[in-house]
Amino acid sequence: MSIPVKLLSVATAVPPYKTSQRDAAMAAHQHFSARFADFERLAAVFETSGILTRHLVRPLDWYVQPMGWAERNSVYLQGACDLFVAAASKALDGAGIKAADVDTIVTVSSTGLATPSIEAQVGARMGFKTGVERVPVFGLGCAGGVSGLSIASRLAKARPGSTVLLVAVELCSIAFRLDKLTKENIVATALFSDGAAAVVVRAGEGGEAAIEMSGQYTWPDTIDIMGWSVDDPGLGVIFDRAIPPFAEANIAPALQAILATANLSLTDIDRFVCHPGGAKVITALERALTLNQGTLEHERAVLADFGNMSAPTALFVLERTLKTGLEGRNLLTAMGPGFTASCVSLQRAA
Known part of the structure; x- marks a missing residue:
């Protein structure tokens, strides 16, 4: 009889800059309306999105500065590492497990590049053991958290008693672009934000x-x-x-x-x-x-x-x-x- 995989804890974290949807819409209007003839029609998405507030890795003023990929990815690395630590630490505390006792880490992220991957970058801060197995996952986008939990549960099932930590961290806001005068870019500016979530799973007793x-x-x-x-x-x-x-x-x-x-x-x-x-x-x-x-x-x-x-x-x-x-x-x-x-x-x- 196979040992069931249990979800021991779930925790979340967001970056410090909380922004109202009204302020985001005003900023978008200021920087897009004069350059994009279709902006006023598309701007309705800020009101119909169902969003009231979002959390961003930088204040709104940062996003209207000219910048390239290197600067954006530098912000991704810093922000993703901080959010990983925040979410993972809360999840491990919730499960009553120390970082040194984690056997496998599944890290899901598609909004920036990190080599070594994020869990390696924060290994010393977290206190992961030298023998921890790292499984970075890229390219799953919005499905990444659910697919990551699937991967984590299968790894836990294959090694009963081992502790698997899943962390999904995304900084969608670093892709906000003032140079792309397209419907897709306006919609993305109205919808996306930054955050992280962590889950601890193990094949065995207990859990939520x-x-x-x-x-x-x-x-x-x-x-x-x-x-x-x-x-x-x-x-x-x-x-x-x-x-x-x-x-x-x-x-x-x-x-x-x-x-x-x-x-x-x-x-x-x-x-x-x-x-x-x-x-x-x-x-x-x-x-x-x-x-x-x-x-x-x-x-x-x-x-x-x-x-x-x-x-x-x-x-x-x-x-x-x-x-x-x-x-x-x-x-x-x-x-x-x-x-x-x-x-x-x-x-x-x-």
Whole structure:
């Protein structure tokens, strides 16, 4: 009989610069409206996004300065390291585990480059042991937190008793670009923010939740939906298709296909815990999954308070769900570049 993988703790962290959506909209208007004829029409996304506040790694004034990739990535390295330490330390404290007792670290990030990867950069600060196994993961975007938890749970299952730490950290704001006069760039400026989340898992007793199964589904011929372009000034967001209608039309069959591998179906799910990509995405998910409007209340609350932080965001929703009490079978889901849906099924620990 296999030993169940348990989620021991979840913790989150955000950078210090809290910005209201109103202030962000005013800054965007000041720097885009005179140069981009379609700005006023597109600027409505600041109001319809469902976001009230966001946390950024630098104050708003920093983002309007001319800068290139090297400066942006330098800020990424510093900010990602600080957020990693903050989130990981809280998660380990919550699990009652010392950093020196972590056997494997899964680090998920797609908003900057770090070689050595982030967990190595902060190894001395955290106190990780010299024999810790490092598993950095890049390129999963918004699906990274859920896919990272899937990877972490499989590694824990393969080595019962070992402690696996997952950290998802993203600094989406360093990709804010004043030189890109495109709809995609305006939408990104209105939606994205910075944050980190950490999870500790182990195959064994105890914990807050049992990880039952996980999987991914990648739609053919969809690599154009979401991703990064790499330019001299920095990363540039790619949105080549509208995501809410795609999610509404395609997410349910994809999740059904994943669940079928474990002899489960959508009707077996008591609660969906979703990545809140934006207000329209949340509404599309409720329609696709035949949920009453307003069902995804934690998703809307996280989006309002923090914006879309990419990979960590679904784990922020999971943290809130755990605090209010996990009941029945919960399906943690997110979509990201690929274009891919990822999910993890959790149940309250016995």
